Amino acid sequence: xxxxxxxxxxxxxxxxxxxxxxxxxxxxxxxxxxxxxxxxxxxxxxxxxxxxxxxxxxxxxxxxxxxxxxxxxxxxxxxxxxxxxxxxxxxxxxxxxxxxxxxxxxxxxxxxxxxxxxxxxxxxxxxxxxxxxxxxxxxxxxxxxxxxxxxxxxxxxxxxxxxxxxxxxxxxxxxxxxxxxxxxxxxxxxxxxxxxxxxxxxxxxxxxxxxxxxxxxxxxxxxxxxxxxxxxxxxxxxxxxxxxxxxxxxxxxxxxxxxxxxxxxxxxxxxxxxxx
Amino acid sequence: xxxxxxxxxxxxxxxxxxxxxxxxxxxxxxxxxxxxxxxxxxxxxxxxxxxxxxxxxxxxxxxxxxxxxxxxxxxxxxxxxxxxxxxxxxxxxxxxx
Numbered sequence: 001x002x003x004x005x006x007x008x009x010x011x012x013x014x015x016x017x018x019x020x021x022x023x024x025x026x027x028x029x030x031x032x033x034x035x036x037x038x039x040x041x042x043x044x045x046x047x048x049x050x051x052x053x054x055x056x057x058x059x060x061x062x063x064x065x066x067x068x069x070x071x072x073x074x075x076x077x078x079x080x081x082x083x084x085x086x087x088x089x090x091x092x093x094x095x096x097x098x099x100x101x102x103x104x105x106x107x108x109x110x111x112x113x114x115x116x117x118x119x120x121x122x123x124x125x126x127x128x129x130x131x132x133x134x135x136x137x138x139x140x141x142x143x144x145x146x147x148x149x150x151x152x153x154x155x156x157x158x159x160x161x162x163x164x165x166x167x168x169x170x171x172x173x174x175x176x177x178x179x180x181x182x183x184x185x186x187x188x189x190x191x192x193x194x195x196x197x198x199x200x201x202x203x204x205x206x207x208x209x210x211x212x213x214x215x216x217x218x219x220x221x222x223x224x225x226x227x228x229x230x231x232x233x234x235x236x237x238x239x240x241x242x243x244x245x246x247x248x249x250x251x252x253x254x255x256x257x258x259x260x261x262x263x264x265x266x267x268x269x270x271x272x273x274x275x276x
Numbered sequence: 277x278x279x280x281x282x283x284x285x286x287x288x289x290x291x292x293x294x295x296x297x298x299x300x301x302x303x304x305x306x307x308x309x310x311x312x313x314x315x316x317x318x319x320x321x322x323x324x325x326x327x328x329x330x331x332x333x334x335x336x337x338x339x340x341x342x343x344x345x346x347x348x349x350x351x352x353x354x355x356x357x358x359x360x361x362x363x364x365x366x367x368x369x370x371x372x373x
Contacts (some may be wrong), residue, residue, distance in 0.1 A: 003310055005306055005309060005310060006310065009306070051325065051328055054328055054329070054331070054332060055295055055298065055299055055328060057332070058291045058294060058295040058328075058331050058332055058335065059291070059292070059295040059296075059299075061291050061335075062287075062288040062289070062291040062292040062295075063288075065284050065287060065288045065291070066284060066285075066288045068281055068284075072282075072339065072343075072347075072350055073347075073349070073350060073353075076339070076350055076353035076354055076356075076357060077353055079353075079357045080353065080356050080357055080360060083357055083360040083361060083364070084360055086364070087360070087363065087364045087367060090364070091367065091371070094371070205291075205331070205332040205335075206332040206333070206335075206336065206357060206361065209329050209332050209333065209361060209364070210360065210361055210364040211364070212329060213329060213361075213364050213365050213368040214364065214367065214368045214371065216325060216329065216368065217368035217369065217371060217372045218371070218372070218373060219373065221325055223302070223305050223309075223317065223318050223320075223321025223322050223324070223325060224305060224306050224309035224310075224317055224318075224321055226302055226321060226324070226325055227302035227303055227304075227305045227306030227309070227321055227324065228306055230298070230299055230302045230303075230324075230328065231299055231302060231303045231306065234295070234299050
């Protein structure tokens with residue numbers, strides 16, 4: 001019989017590849033794979049998923065920082081909000097029943113799947129006039145063309161408030177806050193998608209730490225399972241990043257929508273059915 | 277443009293070595309667990325978890341160290357995030373079952 005940890009390693013590897021290819025991170029797939037597929041208690045699955053998020057974020061952030069693609073001004077400002085949200089999410093998760101978490105997870109999965117299916121084109125704004133009081137201008141070097149791209153960051157206050165919810169979601173469900181951070185920074189704050197994805201990745205690690213310490217202190221981190229998920233997520237993320245431009249994106253998004261719908265149904269059955 | 281970029285090397289190195297170190301410890305812990313050495317595996321795995329949790333924190337400390345002269349606002353933001361993470365650790369210690 002194959003040990004649970006090796007199955008978890010394969011699950012995290014697959015989730016890491018898939019998450020990196022479709023651009024949503026592995027957490028949203030690895031939690032239901034562990035909980036529904038392998039029978040890991042939901043709180044434990046969320047705890048080790050958070051550790052996977054930290055590992056992938058820190059490994060990728062080093063490269064993004066060296067490439068100059070992370071806006072540390074945006075990232076550090078929003079991190080104050082997301083880490084506060086991470087504490088709230090991690091704390092509340094310790095108080096509520098696994099059925100409630102399963103219901104929340106099912107709803108979030110459906111929302112993410114719908115957003116992926118009806119995904120809008122990313123916003124690429126131009127700078128005009130002088131920046132307002134809560135706005136500032138910034139630039140980055142586009143790696144493909146080598147050109148300097150200027151952009152204006154706006155709605156900083158609203159973005160910071162929304163980021164609290166990204167942290168809460170990360171801490172509560174172990175999915176990383178990217179599913180809220182990315183649309184917030186791009187659509188609401190006007191940051192180019194290239195800087196958004198790298199800055200969001202930079203933020204995910206510290207955000208996940210804020211709640212992971214709470215799960216760790218409650219004894220919900222099983223070290224061998226954590227090892228399987230961390231190693232699988234890091235390797236899967238690297239493989240996925242290499243495959244990203246070679247695989248048909250739309251077909252993968254549709255596959256993700258199908259997989260997410262299946263897991264959402266399983267989570268909702270777990271929440272409202274008899275198999276909690 | 278490149279000459280105007282704030283220093284980045286220390287933070288990048290901390291994040292790289294921290295994530296490699298943590299993943300290595302957790303991977304060794306996993307192998308020991310599969311090999312039936314549960315008690316050693318748990319100890320190595322727990323050290324790996326602590327190293328992993330400490331990596332982004334150390335990255336923020338190095339960010340503060342790198343930016344305090346050239347980007348004081350960024351450095352203060354790093355301190356603010358560190359304070360929030362300190363609060364999280366305090367709550368974790370107080371809420372231990």
